[in-house]
Amino acid sequence: MCTIVAKKFPDLGWVGIKNRDRPFATRTELLRTEKNNIQRVALLDEQTHWSEGMNSNGVSIISSSLSSDYATKSSKLHDSRNGSKIRDALALPTVEDAVHFLRSSYVTGHVLVFDQTTMYAIEGEFGTQKQKVIQIKDNQVVRTNHGINIPHAGYQRA
Numbered sequence: 001m002c003t004i005v006a007k008k009f010p011d012l013g014w015v016g017i018k019n020r021d022r023p024f025a026t027r028t029e030l031l032r033t034e035k036n037n038i039q040r041v042a043l044l045d046e047q048t049h050w051s052e053g054m055n056s057n058g059v060s061i062i063s064s065s066l067s068s069d070y071a072t073k074s075s076k077l078h079d080s081r082n083g084s085k086i087r088d089a090l091a092l093p094t095v096e097d098a099v100h101f102l103r104s105s106y107v108t109g110h111v112l113v114f115d116q117t118t119m120y121a122i123e124g125e126f127g128t129q130k131q132k133v134i135q136i137k138d139n140q141v142v143r144t145n146h147g148i149n150i151p152h153a154g155y156q157r158a
Helices: 068-072 081-089 095-104
Strands: 003-009 013-019 028-035 038-045 051-055 060-064 109-114 119-124 131-135 140-143
Touching: 003 060, 003 109, 013 060, 013 109, 028 081, 038 081, 051 081, 060 081, 081 095, 081 109, 095 109, 095 119, 095 131, 109 140, 119 140
Parallel strands: none
Antiparallel strands: 003 013, 003 140, 028 038, 038 051, 051 060, 060 109, 109 119, 119 131
């Protein structure tokens, strides 16, 4: 189960963290690339191509899956469609541009997109085009592998 957390500090702005808790070992690589004159640094899962990271404009993206099947069955790893979408979004200059791109490309899971002053949460249901996008006005946000605005998405109690 992955957990993503962000908090807005008075002197720093938004800071995000993630606990990536997979039931099997993963191979990751740190990528540093440039696209559209924007530098990007992203963590890439070499098996699934899942990514998250930040760019030279301060746009940051972290995420948590809402597909319980994806997170638990190591024998059936599949290529993440979100990974390339997130890497492409990191090549955009603003949080708003990244949110618009991710929303129009139907990113799934819980995705936090933020910079120092602005925070958005995208919740997209795996296997559908259902999405909720909200701007976070509180000073903190926490998401994990179950739906908030789409309650039936993600892990469910048996």
